[in-house]
Amino acid sequence: MQRRLMADALQAAVTESFLFRLLRSIPKTEVARLANDFGYTAAEITAFSALLSDTSYFVLQPEAPLPATIFGFDDARSIQRTYELGFADAAAGFKRFDLTSEVGPTPP
Amino acid sequence: MIRSQFLALTAALQAGAARTASQSPFPGQIKPLPRSLILSGGGALGAYEAGAVAALVRAAGVGEGQPLPAYGVVAGTSIGALNAYLVATAQWSKLAELWATISDQHAVRYKPQYAKIGNQSSGVLTRLAEVIALGTGAGKNVLGVYDGAYLEAFLSAYIDFSRPVVTPVVWAVTNLTTNLPEYFYLVPASVSAEQLRLALDAVRIAVGSVIAVRPADPTLLVRQLRASAAVPIAFDPVVLSGPDGKPSQYADGGITANTPIGIGRALASAVDVVLLSPPFAGQA
Numbered sequence: 001m002q003r004r005l006m007a008d009a010l011q012a013a014v015t016e017s018f019l020f021r022l023l024r025s026i027p028k029t030e031v032a033r034l035a036n037d038f039g040y041t042a043a044e045i046t047a048f049s050a051l052l053s054d055t056s057y058f059v060l061q062p063e064a065p066l067p068a069t070i071f072g073f074d075d076a077r078s079i080q081r082t083y084e085l086g087f088a089d090a091a092a093g094f095k096r097f098d099l100t101s102e103v104g105p106t107p108p
Numbered sequence: 109m110i111r112s113q114f115l116a117l118t119a120a121l122q123a124g125a126a127r128t129a130s131q132s133p134f135p136g137q138i139k140p141l142p143r144s145l146i147l148s149g150g151g152a153l154g155a156y157e158a159g160a161v162a163a164l165v166r167a168a169g170v171g172e173g174q175p176l177p178a179y180g181v182v183a184g185t186s187i188g189a190l191n192a193y194l195v196a197t198a199q200w201s202k203l204a205e206l207w208a209t210i211s212d213q214h215a216v217r218y219k220p221q222y223a224k225i226g227n228q229s230s231g232v233l234t235r236l237a238e239v240i241a242l243g244t245g246a247g248k249n250v251l252g253v254y255d256g257a258y259l260e261a262f263l264s265a266y267i268d269f270s271r272p273v274v275t276p277v278v279w280a281v282t283n284l285t286t287n288l289p290e291y292f293y294l295v296p297a298s299v300s301a302e303q304l305r306l307a308l309d310a311v312r313i314a315v316g317s318v319i320a321v322r323p324a325d326p327t328l329l330v331r332q333l334r335a336s337a338a339v340p341i342a343f344d345p346v347v348l349s350g351p352d353g354k355p356s357q358y359a360d361g362g363i364t365a366n367t368p369i370g371i372g373r374a375l376a377s378a379v380d381v382v383l384l385s386p387p388f389a390g391q392a
Binding site: 006009010013016051053054055056057058059060061062063064065066068069070071072073074075076078079080082083084085086087088089090091094097101 | 148150151152153155156157158159160161162163164166167204207208210211212214215216313314339342367369372373374376377378379380381382383384385386387
């Protein structure tokens with residue numbers, strides 16, 4: 001559940017930036033016309049856009065479940081291995097997270 | 109219906125964008141910082157974050173007490189909050205040491221009444237009886253199976269308010285009274301009152317005006333950080349003064365804000381997020 005929430009949060013954040021850039025790239029008159037077509041006022045779209053944030057996202061995450069477990073604080077070997085994986089993955093760099101990134105399970 | 113409307117509007121806007129000039133109808137949002145680092149929660153999986161930070165430190169070539177130059181702010185939840193504090197104070201060797209010694213120190217210990225749950229040499233029935241007692245609330249002090257005092261003592265060796273903060277840090281906790289996240293922060297002495305005010309305004313817009321965002325208390329720093337990692341059932345809630353000054357129970361920030369992306373996006377143009385689980389597609 002928590003993983004689902006994290007994935008949703010990231011996807012929502014990326015979508016927000018996408019919308020921000022999209023709205024910014026269109027002249028006001030065109031936005032007003034499009035908004036009107038969909039039953040919104042230009043003022044509503046302007047207010048909506050003011051809530052948006054232009055941000056780029058980059059993610060570092062393991063490719064497979066980590067050796068350590070959430071409560072495995074006594075498992076020195078797994079903690080060490082997990083630390084090493086973090087080091088290796090970060091050395092390879094964060095990956096850009098965009099609208100095509102894998103964020104969740106395939107719906108049933 | 110709402111989703112289809114959204115998709116239709118997005119498609120229309122995309123088409124509009126493609127055929128119209130690129131002059132912006134909206135003022136660009138100016139962010140004070142180029143980049144933020146977000147560390148999520150996950151208990152012992154937090155070793156992954158520590159390893160990642162070690163690689164970032166090596167790549168940046170910074171020394172003890174020197175901040176990672178790429179990041180203007182670091183935010184975390186739960187174990188990510190503890191790691192974030194050590195990043196904010198640039199205690200690179202301490203961060204590595206914490207994870208190298210945490211298993212030897214047995215910083216996470218069962219309360220005496222639940223010690224047999226994790227002891228495989230105890231009889232199955234004994235362990236089962238303790239689990240049932242825990243689950244049904246038949247015993248006293250059954251909010252959490254682990255004794256937070258050991259963890260707090262362990263953390264005291266790493267959390268020291270006298271250490272200068274070199275990178276602003278924000279961490280999430282969950283107020284069990286309001287069932288809302290709250291955020292504590294520490295900032296370097298070099299941050300001006302005006303810079304702080306602007307940053308807090310941006311954060312409050314991002315997380316919501318009803319969410320408390322307040323400075324950490326020097327005398328309660330260890331408890332305020334430990335509260336972020338007080339996983340329900342594992343640990344008892346941590347009692348702290350609430351925003352209204354009255355005692356409130358606090359638990360793991362991960363309940364309400366496991367990956368505090370909002371903090372990062374409020375302050376920085378780019379957000380680096382460290383997650384502790386693989387993409388769903390990567391799971392067997």
